[in-house]
Amino acid sequence: MGGVSRTTDCVGLPPPPSSxxxxxxxxxxxxxxxxxxxxxxxxxxxxxxxxxxxxxxxLVLLVVELVxxxxxxxxxxxxxxxxxxxxxxxxxxLIALAMTLLMTSGEFDLSVGSVFGFSPVLMWTLMNSxxxxxxxxxxxxxxxxxxxxxxxxxxxTKLKIPSFLVTLGxxxxxxxxxxxxxxxxxxxxxxxxxxWLAQVLVGDFYIGGxxxxxxxxxxxxxxxxxxxxxxxxxxxxxxxxSGGNPLAAxxxxxxxxxxxxxxxxLSSMLAAFAGVISSIRTSAANPNSGTGYELEVxxxxxxxxxxxxxxxxxxxxxVLGIFILRVMRNGIVLIxxxxxxxxxxxxxxxxxxxALHSWLERRHQAGT
Amino acid sequence: xxxxxxxxxxxxxxxxxxxxxxxxxxxxxxxxNTHEIVxxxxxxxAGKSTLIKVLSGAVPHTSGDIFMRGQKVQIHSTTDAxxxxxxxxxxxxxxxxxLSIARNLFLGREPMIGPRWMNxxxxxxxxxxxxxxxxxxxxxxxxxxxxxxxxxxxxxRQAVAIARAMHFDSDLIILDEPTNNLGVAETQGVLRFxxxxxxxxxxxxxxxxxxxxxxxxxxxxxxxRRGRVVAxxxxxxxxxxxxxxxxxxxxx
Ligand SMILES: Nc1ncnc2c1ncn2[C@@H]1O[C@H](COP(=O)(O)OP(=O)(O)O)[C@@H](O)[C@H]1O
Ligand SMILES: [Mg+2]
Numbered sequence: 001m002g003g004v005s006r007t008t009d010c011v012g013l014p015p016p017p018s019s020x021x022x023x024x025x026x027x028x029x030x031x032x033x034x035x036x037x038x039x040x041x042x043x044x045x046x047x048x049x050x051x052x053x054x055x056x057x058x059l060v061l062l063v064v065e066l067v068x069x070x071x072x073x074x075x076x077x078x079x080x081x082x083x084x085x086x087x088x089x090x091x092x093x094l095i096a097l098a099m100t101l102l103m104t105s106g107e108f109d110l111s112v113g114s115v116f117g118f119s120p121v122l123m124w125t126l127m128n129s130x131x132x133x134x135x136x137x138x139x140x141x142x143x144x145x146x147x148x149x150x151x152x153x154x155x156x157t158k159l160k161i162p163s164f165l166v167t168l169g170x171x172x173x174x175x176x177x178x179x180x181x182x183x184x185x186x187x188x189x190x191x192x193x194x195x196w197l198a199q200v201l202v203g204d205f206y207i208g209g210x211x212x213x214x215x216x217x218x219x220x221x222x223x224x225x226x227x228x229x230x231x232x233x234x235x236x237x238x239x240x241x242s243g244g245n246p247l248a249a250x251x252x253x254x255x256x257x258x259x260x261x262x263x264x265x266l267s268s269m270l271a272a273f274a275g276v277i278s279s280i281r282t283s284a285a286n287p288n289s290g291t292g293y294e295l296e297v298x299x300x301x302x303x304x305x306x307x308x309x310x311x312x313x314x315x316x317x318x319v320l321g322i323f324i325l326r327v328m329r330n331g332i333v334l335i336x337x338x339x340x341x342x343x344x345x346x347x348x349x350x351x352x353x354x355a356l357h358s359w360l361e362r363r364h365q366a367g368t
Numbered sequence: 369x370x371x372x373x374x375x376x377x378x379x380x381x382x383x384x385x386x387x388x389x390x391x392x393x394x395x396x397x398x399x400x401n402t403h404e405i406v407x408x409x410x411x412x413x414a415g416k417s418t419l420i421k422v423l424s425g426a427v428p429h430t431s432g433d434i435f436m437r438g439q440k441v442q443i444h445s446t447t448d449a450x451x452x453x454x455x456x457x458x459x460x461x462x463x464x465x466x467l468s469i470a471r472n473l474f475l476g477r478e479p480m481i482g483p484r485w486m487n488x489x490x491x492x493x494x495x496x497x498x499x500x501x502x503x504x505x506x507x508x509x510x511x512x513x514x515x516x517x518x519x520x521x522x523x524x525r526q527a528v529a530i531a532r533a534m535h536f537d538s539d540l541i542i543l544d545e546p547t548n549n550l551g552v553a554e555t556q557g558v559l560r561f562x563x564x565x566x567x568x569x570x571x572x573x574x575x576x577x578x579x580x581x582x583x584x585x586x587x588x589x590x591x592x593r594r595g596r597v598v599a600x601x602x603x604x605x606x607x608x609x610x611x612x613x614x615x616x617x618x619x620x
Contacts, residue, residue, distance in 0.1 A: 232488055233486070234488075244467060247462065248462035249476070251450060254476050311465075311466035
């Protein structure tokens with residue numbers, strides 16, 4: 001039994017909520033009482049629990065994608081293709097990781113795509129016309145993004161306006177600002193390749209034939225830190241409680257407003273960071289870039305098993321969701337499906353995964 | 369100088385509460401002494417829940433004062449009440465269904481381990497203490513503390529809320545019909561807990577439909593009828609269930 005509960009623990013995700021009957025773990029306990037040999041029982045327990053986890057479906061889907069694309073076109077797993085796919089995947093992924101925590105706390109942020117486009121525009125404008133050094137320009141960008149997140153949080157928690165409306169408004173304000181200060185034209189970007197900061201952010205190197213950008217490390221660090229934050233820390237407990245039952249959480253002294261506001265700021269700042277990285281890598285700062293990213297990011301998060309309604313979130317699931325969507329986009333082009341058909345597949349994946357998650361939840365409640 | 373007079377733990381005096389036109393509480397005064405278990409009885413709609421909701425900060429009262437150990441206190445929210453050491457266990461306990469038992473028990477007062485900047489919860493300790501507490505309230509069997517509240521029965525949830533009140537040494541624990549929807553063993557667990565609460569230094573207000581349960585555990589019975597207190601000093605050892613039933617229904 002001990003080993004099993006520890007498995008639940010280290011990922012820290014309670015299985016789906018709300019039922020008067022006993023599900024998962026308790027059910028498992030009943031099985032453990034059956035006259036099976038200890039080892040088989042615990043193995044079966046482990047398998048059962050593993051399959052019942054929200055990350056199981058996405059994991060299977062990702063493996064299927066990889067196998068199918070690879071068997072149709074072996075180039076799919078060539079170092080060149082992997083390197084290309086990874087470069088942009090991790091940039092979008094950074095936003096999705098922050099969004100996971102925000103959604104676990106019961107809110108979401110539609111303004112991340114516009115912040116992704118706005119931040120590099122701001123940074124390059126400061127550098128080009130203000131003569132501001134890159135280090136300072138980046139700090140200003142992150143500061144402005146933090147302020148945007150703070151405003152989102154303030155509107156949502158203090159004025160009690162739903163995050164859908166607040167961040168939709170912020171999306172328009174931020175995108176509008178980016179278009180306004182640039183007259184709609186891309187910013188001049190010198191090749192920042194030589195700057196030490198550019199090297200640290202997106203410097204690239206080769207491992208064999210595989211081109212790796214530094215952003216992959218930033219992504220890995222974000223996965224580790226945010227995964228730890230969500231499952232092991234007091235802050236993580238507060239995030240889940242704020243999304244699960246804000247009234248109960250508040251009654252226990254949890255500062256729900258501050259928790260949510262902090263996550264809005266994190267979401268904005270990681271979106272700005274991702275935008276800057278992306279802009280340095282592609283040597284472009286287009287005021288329109290990032291359009292529509294918010295929806296793709298939210299799709300990644302929910303595909304991974306995080307609840308749109310809050311209370312339950314998984315960083316590991318989001319990592320799977322990120323790769324499911326990006327691998328799909330890359331793969332269908334590679335095997336010759338017209339790229340325009342991409343959205344059909346994405347839509348189908350979202351619907352399929354939502355059906356799976358809701359089925360798991362119901363199965364869980366029925367205690368079967 | 370003589371010793372100061374021992375103050376009652378809680379003193380609610382001249383409490384009025386109306387829901388629009390409905391006068392739910394009318395000039396209600398209630399005293400709870402330290403280490404005292406008070407049983408609150410009354411028919412449906414008598415105002416019992418409203419009275420304890422006022423005390424636990426869940427609803428504001430229209431007028432009247434609340435004193436704790438002689439000091440006037442303002443209770444505007446459940447947070448205020450919990451900070452003062454007043455824990456309330458409702459039929460539908462205020463738990464986060466997605467979180468595990470242990471995480472719920474310690475929500476807002478998480479024990480920490482390691483350097484502060486790591487913000488790390490002591491999950492081993494949480495699980496261990498939660499396991500011990502669950503045994504004490506009688507649901508130790510086979511339920512690991514990592515189980516999410518969502519997969520517990522109503523009674524088990526109740527027990528978790530009780531365990532939380534016990535662990536954090538609240539001065540006053542209010543139980544509003546905690547034994548509804550509970551099985552026999554769980555009910556016995558709750559009654560055992562209420563009886564034990566006095567010895568471990570808590571005071572309790574215990575509301576239950578089953579008068580026999582109340583008789584088994586309380587020191588003093590208070591009866592409410594139509595928003596008023598009609599008796600507040602019934603000693604269960606010196607009276608009978610039938611006599612109290614008459615007071616409740618008003619057919620003396
Ligand atoms: N939220 C409310 N709105 C309006 N009336 C209420 C509300 N809650 C309780 N009441 C009324 O107040 C009176 C006392 O109710 P309550 O305190 O729940 O009684 P008890 O717990 O003793 O059964 C009843 O007449 C009830 O209808
Ligand atoms: Mg009631």
